[in-house]
Every structure is written in C-alpha cells, then in structure tokens.
Amino acid sequence: MGTGRGAGRGVVMVDVARTVGVSQKTVSRVINGAPHVRPEIRARVLAAIEELGYRPNVAARALVMQRTHVIGVLAVATSLFGPASRVFSLEHAARQRGYELALASLPEVSPDELRRAIHGLLARGVEGIVFEVPNHLIEVDDALLGGVPVATSVGQIPHVARQAVIDSSQAEGGRLATQHLLDLGHQTVWHLAGPPEWDAARERCEGWASTLAKAGRQRPPVLYGDWSARSGYQLGRQLAERDDATAVFAANDHQAMGLMCALAEAGRSIPGDVSVVGFDDVPEAEFQMVPLTTIRTDEAIISHAVLSTLVALIEGREPALEQVEVHRELVVRRSSGPPRPTPSGPP
C-alpha cells in the first residue's frame, strides 16, 4: 500500500503550468533557466511553484536526460578515521559539482564482495565510481564496469580504460616524519607500516626507506600493521623489548597510539626512551597523554581532485590534472625528542 511518493504529493509540472496559464514547456524553461521566457511569466511561474510546493521529479528528469548525476563510492574500513573522512569529503565535493554519492561500504574485503558491490552501484545507475579500497583487491575490467569511468587515489587500476589516478604523494609525508626524527639525532628510525596492500601504506613506507637510504642509515625491518591501534600495540610490544629502537614512525596515528600504549606498559618513556611520530593528525592526536607528533594532510584537497577528474571523465572532457599538490605538514608535539645521550654501556 503506502504512498511511497518521495516529494510533492502528485503536484507535477503541468499543474504549475495550468495555474499560471502557460504551457508545461514554459515551466520547464523557467526551471532550467532556459531563455525565451518573459520576466513577468517567469516570476508568476516561480510563484506558482512555491505556492503549490512543486518539486521536479528526479526520476523523470533522469530518464529523459539519460543522466543520473550519481557517483558511486566503494569504500572499505569505514570505521577508520581516514576512509570515513574521505567519504564525507567526497560527498561534499560531489554536491558542489551537482552530483550525489551512492555509497557502498564493504563489510569484508574480498574480490567477490567487491564484484557484488560494483554490480550494485551500476544497478543504481552510477555514472562513475571512486575506489577507496586497497588496490590489490580491485580485480575489475571494462566489461565488469560497463564502460563507466573510475577514479582513485589509491593507485593505478589495471585493465580499465577510463580512469583517473590521483597521485597524492604520500611518500612526502613519510620523508618529513623520518627526516624529523633523524634531525633530532636518532641513529635510525623504525617503521610501523600499514598493510602493504594499501597504496598509501606502501608510499609512506617508501618515503621512510628512501630518507634513511639518503642519510646512509641502516634500515630496520618493516613491521606491518593493519591501521588499527591494536596492531600498533602488538607490534609495539615487540619494539618495546629492544632498546636500540629509539625512534619510530607509525603509518597512521592510531597505530602510533597503540605503540605508545605498549611502550608505556613496558615502562619506556616517550620521548625519553622512544620518540614516536604518527600520520594523519586525527583530532585527538593533539590530546593524547603524550601529545603526538604527526603529519597533517589536507585530505579534502585530494578528494576534490579525485572528484574533479572523475566528473571530467564522466562529462567527456579530458581530466585536467592527475598530480595534485598536497600540503603535508609536520606537526611537532611532545612525542618526539632527541635520543638520550648513550652512555658507553647498555643498562
């Protein structure tokens, strides 16, 4: 049963036309700002629209225009700060450009789930898809996508013709963090990486590795987490046992928090015994019990760039930019400091 009608309880364009005494086409012109309508008629039409509470029917418009103005977003791990905030800034960017988002957040990260989700998005008539998933998962091709363009900031997707890849140069952040710790006088820097399937994790790791290499420092083994505070804690327990680790760069703030928790538990002081640098500058990083030194990124810029290029592809233009200048900034707080002067002997 149910009324089920989304808006305007059956008031349609022709009703507006009739109350004003013009043709339906004229009302259409007014709504779409088309020319050839006298100002006086325009005003009367607008008044009638207001009075009747008329709202255009999106479905009818989409049908005839062959456009839905819907962009799909495929996201995983939306419980994490980064992915979640990216979805919201994508939504914001989309709305600014006259599009809306269709969200598909994957509960599990499997190629099969991904295919299903893509099917779902296409069924909803999306005109483009943004991938916010680790790109090892993305086993897609043009056949599956039905020619719909895609965009991502997580790295190139194979076998897809119409795609825009935004290189957000995450490595730069890794360099900043690592160099900061070296500048403080640490011999070398350990790294709690994110999952290597994530492009962002690989790039941050690469920035770390290259900085160490350039400084001619020895590179400790990479410890891989999964972005969670828990994984940071678990890896941190290993690190806490060895006293040659005086500086650690964690791939995100939550892993850094877990690390600090493990260090505190082991009785190691921050930054006295171990300096910690995170990545993201989540709002609460500043207010940890030891305020966290971290890398701040303007994620909104990346989202806007991703959306711009995708919209360009959708509208048949060549995407303007593929490299976006992202402002990355080191925010120094209390979790990083110079190493303790080494006495000649270990404890």
Add this chain to the structure above:
Amino acid sequence: MGTGRGAGRGVVMVDVARTVGVSQKTVSRVINGAPHVRPEIRARVLAAIEELGYRPNVAARALVMQRTHVIGVLAVATSLFGPASRVFSLEHAARQRGYELALASLPEVSPDELRRAIHGLLARGVEGIVFEVPNHLIEVDDALLGGVPVATSVGQIPHVARQAVIDSSQAEGGRLATQHLLDLGHQTVWHLAGPPEWDAARERCEGWASTLAKAGRQRPPVLYGDWSARSGYQLGRQLAERDDATAVFAANDHQAMGLMCALAEAGRSIPGDVSVVGFDDVPEAEFQMVPLTTIRTDEAIISHAVLSTLVALIEGREPALEQVEVHRELVVRRSSGPPRPTPSGPP
C-alpha cells in the same frame, strides 16, 4: 559531449526481448519474478540479459513505480566517530532493506543550512529522512517536509506528523559509568558532558545525575564540552586543579582522552589520583597510554531500528517498535580504580 549514461550503454529491455524472441513484457516479468513465465523462457531471458550485459534503468523504473527507494540522512559533525559510524551503519541497514542512502552532511549547524539540506534531499526524491543532528536545530514542519516521514534517535521532533523516534536509552550508560565509579569507593563523580543541545548528551548526563541522587551523593556542577578531545582537555585543566575530583565520567571517549591529557600534563596520575570513564568504546580507547574504561554500545542495533521504523512508515505500515533494547556494557580498563585512601583517615 559525454556519453553520460550510467549503465549498459543503451541496452534496454526491448533488446533483450528481441534476442530471445519474446515481448518486452515477458522480460519485465522475468526480472521482477512475476508468475506466468515458463521456466524455459525464463532461462533464455536470463541468459540473454547476462550476454547483453543488460541492466535495468533505475530512473525509468522509479518513474513508473512512483518509488525511488532512497532515504535521506541529514548528519552533522561527521568528523566525529559517533555520527560517522552511525551513517555507515545506516547505510548498511538501508541496503539490507532494499533502500539506498542520500547523504547530506551539514558543514555548519544552523537552522538555515538545515532547511537548505532538507530541500536538497527532497529534490533528490527521498522517501524518508533520518535526522542525525542535535534536535534543537530541527525546526521543521510537515509543510517543509512535504509529508515525508522522518525517523531519529536524537529525540522527538515537534510539528511533524509521521515520525518515528527511537529511544536508545542512553541514560543507562550514564548510570553504569557512574555506579561503577561509586562502587570503587569514590565519594562522588564529576561529569564532562557533551553539548546540551544533543539529546544523547542530555540523557547521559541524566543517567549520571540520577545515579548520584539515588546514592545520596553531592552533585558537582556539570562541565559542558563539545564532544571533542580539545574541549575535554580544556575542561580537564580546570578539574586538574582541584583535588576533590577523584572520579570523572566523560560523555564520550574523545573528551575523556582530552581530560586524561590535561591530567597527565598537571602531573596527576590515572587512576591513582583521578579515575576516568568514557563513553562509546572507540577502537583506540583500549590502547590509550592508560587504557580507558568506557561504555560500549551496539550502535548498529539502533541504526537498524531507526531504519526499520522509517521503512515501515514509508511503506504505510505502522512502525512496530519505538523502544529498542540496546545492549550497553561497561568495559573496565585501567583508567578507573579505587580512590587513594584519604590522609585524614576514613571512618
């Protein structure tokens, strides 16, 4: 000129019908699982659909069915953990019921922005709206909503006929937290509340106040924050100066983190000098340098309840439940403990 078409590059139902050699109507029947189609024909139609890569046109379907199956979500403060995770679980709940979400996240919280956002959602043809905003903002009425039903877990909305309010009994969490601290032996409990405009903040505060009252304890003044770690820190600096505050219940984990930061900065130990209890159990609460005692809630249940009732309203049924049994659990970690024995000597 872009192609702009969302799916299936122009393959429409008639094409499927022609390749099989049946009428368009028969294909429609197969797709919608309608009766009166021989299994053999059904199989051939399905095969043709697969082969041609046919995808139903959502706009056309929506037009003729007078249904969009879109539910709007109006959210603010999506940078916070709570609102963000609620949006995602709403999305999940909606998808399970065959609906999709249209998201409108408000950058600023003003009644004017809210009206604009509602207009936007209605223009997108939403069949119902979920409010995830502090309810003091919600100045709406049926005229503005055009008769679209609403649902919320943030409290009753005045002047709206078709609405479902889910009472998630947040007060219970406040009681659990406060009682826990009293049970540990604290004389009384301070409260860092959330912004009083939020129903959730008021309820948690009420749970705290009533527990103190029932125990016959003196009630310290309420300190109001804004959910952020920063506000927790600022209020915490005030609290850190007075040594009669031995136990604090913060309205969410992030305020609790800020509080712990301020306490640590002031040299007060946790839980030795001050016990802290949060609310939400964000994933990193367990891995703070002093792991945070907090209240865990199954937010997903609330979201599902909100969506169920809204869908019931949309489909013209009477909503089944308005009160939902939410599992709230005290998670005891290291940030709470017994008070230090007072030097003057207890009785």
Add this chain to the structure above:
DNA sequence: TTGTGAGGAGCGAAGACCACT
C-alpha cells in the same frame, strides 16, 4: 526577422487488458 509560446514525440519500464493455448 527575432523573440515567445504551444503541441507532440519519446526516454525505459510496468500495469491493465486482451488473445491465444
């Protein structure tokens, strides 16, 4: 001519109704 408006076709799918077995 140059605005300014009306009328009609059709987008893709589903429902009412009819025509065969």
Add this chain to the structure above:
DNA sequence: TAGTGGTCTTCGCTCCTCACA
C-alpha cells in the same frame, strides 16, 4: 478455465517542431 504471453498506455519531463506575436 487456467495458464501463458503480447499490446497499448502511462509515469513526468525535456527536446524538437512549428505557430504566433
């Protein structure tokens, strides 16, 4: 008379064509 399946119309809107100032 059931079960099948086809035909025609309709949803609300935009574009095209054409009529009138």
